[in-house]
Amino acid sequence: MDSKYLFSENPQTVATALNKLIAEDRTSVAKKNARIGQRYYEYKHDILDNRIFYIDDNDKLQEDLYASNVKIPHAFFTEQVDQKVQYLLSNPVELKVEDEAFQKLLDEYYDEDFQLFLQESLEGASKKGFEYAYARTNQDDRLCFQVSDSIQTFSIYDDKLQDQRVIRYYDKDITRDGKNVIVTAAEVWDDKQVMFFITDKNKRFELDDMRDPNPRPHVIAKDEAGKVYERSMNTVPFYRLSNNKNERTDLEPIKALIDDYDLMACFLSNNLQDFSEAIYVVRGYPGDDLSKLRQNIKAKKTVGTDADGGVDVQTVNIPTEARKTKLEIDKDAIYKFGMAFDSTQIGDGNITNVVIKSRYALLDMKANKAEVRLRAMLKWINEMIVADINRRFNKKYNAKDIEINIVRETMVNEKDIVDIEKVEADTRQVVIETILSVAPRLGDEEVLKLICEQFDLDWEEIQLSLEEQEFSSGLQEDTDPIEGDENAAAGQVEQGTGTAI
Known part of the structure; x- marks a missing residue:
């Protein structure tokens, strides 16, 4: 059955299509590689299945159960995935907007749980080739995000690549006819609603009658009075974060x-x-x-x-x-x-x-590729968040006004930095001395400009400040002492003299 039947409004037609599509997804090459990447990240390498054989006296192959068979997996892949994630997201992702009220509302969404979600998403994409982000509403009626395991999630598009369905499936234990059995549950999401399915006794999918209503909108909530509220997000609440163009895992090259x-x-x-x-x-x-x-x-x-x-x-x-x-x-x-x-x-x-930077060169390249795709996902997330803010607070904010800052940190040689700063300071001192030595030939204004350049100062601001000081000093010198208060006048002149020096 073709995947186009998943776009049908008939639940029976969708259920029939799920039987084939989920079976194909379980055995696909992409999901096979994803499972291998997941296994190696948990340091369950192929060496753990190593066996030793020998030829016995009858020329038959026998397993040597007495030979030493050390099985030690070396977790290079685990280290490299964690290294990539922590290098890129060691500092929390920051969002900045000019509107302070808007900024305060955004900070509610970009909390510690959200930073953890970003790390899990990037980690999943690195070890499995791609990962899904899932948007949902929490008990406070606020949008939040979590990871949907890509091994049990896949997308379907129509012929024009415009309409989309996301299918999420998983195995669970239920009680059926007084017995505990394992069934497969499936969810089919579109931009308006979600349909729930479950396998029957013959391992065939059917509409889950335990869900009410089914299908249902994306969000259903009840207030204290028991009134039910329903709404849809007007978009499929899933995003596929790819590790690279071909969605290969970071394990495959190594x-x-x-x-x-x-x-x-x-x-x-x-x-x-x-x-x-x-x-x-x-x-x-x-x-x-x-x-x-x-x-x-x-x-x-x-x-x-x-x-x-x-x-x-x-x-x-x-x-x-x-x-x-x-x-x-x-x-x-x-x-x-x-x-x-x-x-x-x-x-x-x-x-x-310079040596440290050169050793980080390859990791920087890998992080740059990951950051571009991470920013694309953050753009989708920001649009979802802003739409949720506008809904909750009746605002008209725009996601395009948000600036995303991702700052990486590397190790540095602090002594090297101090040495470089000292050399720069010594060089600046020589330049200043040279400028002062030729000052009589250049004039005060040109000397001031050159000195400001050395200290990255705004020459116009310095010039304006000096003019104000000269103007103030001129007024002080032209002011006559008050009659009958010679001591005060003398003190005033003395203070002015001290300032001039």
Whole structure:
């Protein structure tokens, strides 16, 4: 069945379309990659499924249950996702408008819960390729936002890419016919209403008769008197935040490198454990087979031989340096192709701000790409928030008047900053001395201009201030002492003299 049937007003037609579309979505390549990204973020790597095999005496492949099989996932991906999110959103996103009343209303929406929502959205998009933001109304009749898991959410568009439906589905436990069963619930959202569906005994979707009304508007509320209020948001209350143009996860470029690093590190541990003891070369062993010999050596540390037999002890040199080199190569590639900041870099010890900035270059590039898409989502959010403010307070604010500020923070070498400021101050002092040395040839006005340039001062304001001082001093000098009060007059002249000096 085609996805166009989801745009039908007939609930039965929509339910029939859901049966196929949800099944296809569960098995899609995008959702498969999203699950892998989610799994690796929780450091559940492929190395945890590693098994070791050998060929037995009958040339059959057998799993070696006694060999060392270290399974250590190295959480590079978790670090890089958290690093990207915290680097971009370490400071809360700020909104600024000129209207103070408007600013106060916006601050109610951009609270701590909203900042947490932004971090979860960016985190989900990074590890799953895309994430959904969902707008709803809380108990205070105020718009708020939360994340809708993209693994269980997808969008459908019409042929002209104008009309949209968003489907969200999830499994839940219910009691049916006195038994606890797992069913799948689905919601179909458009710009006016939402329809609720649930699977029946045959795993087919049908309209959920436990929801009343169904379909219903986006928002239903009751006041203290029991009166019901219904309204719609006049837009689909979902936004799809893409990680990039192709909606690839941040894991895909580095997954093979992380798997190789896990393998190299774990098998180095296996070799150190398995070859911590010597290898025994047995001649003339009259036992049953080599498998039994192996167990005898491991358990009893002894082996019996015939009269012509013997045991030669051999040791093995483990190529640790080669493995360490390979691990370093993999780690460098993981941070390079993951476009992340490697905090373990040492360098030559000359950690200037230029060096620090160069080490953040790749992370800056990745953050720039994420910030563009984050700002697009914030634009949608601001339009929703302003519409909600206008509804609640009967205002006519415009979302275009909002300025969004996203400020990142990086580590800096404070000593380097102090040294640079000292050099700049010394250079400015030399320039000032040079200007003063040629002052008689330039004139007072030109000297004042050059000095103002060095200190980033407004020459016109300084000039106006000096003129006002001269005018005030002139009035003071032309004022005659009051007759009969010579002491006061003398004090006034004395004070003026002190000011002039």
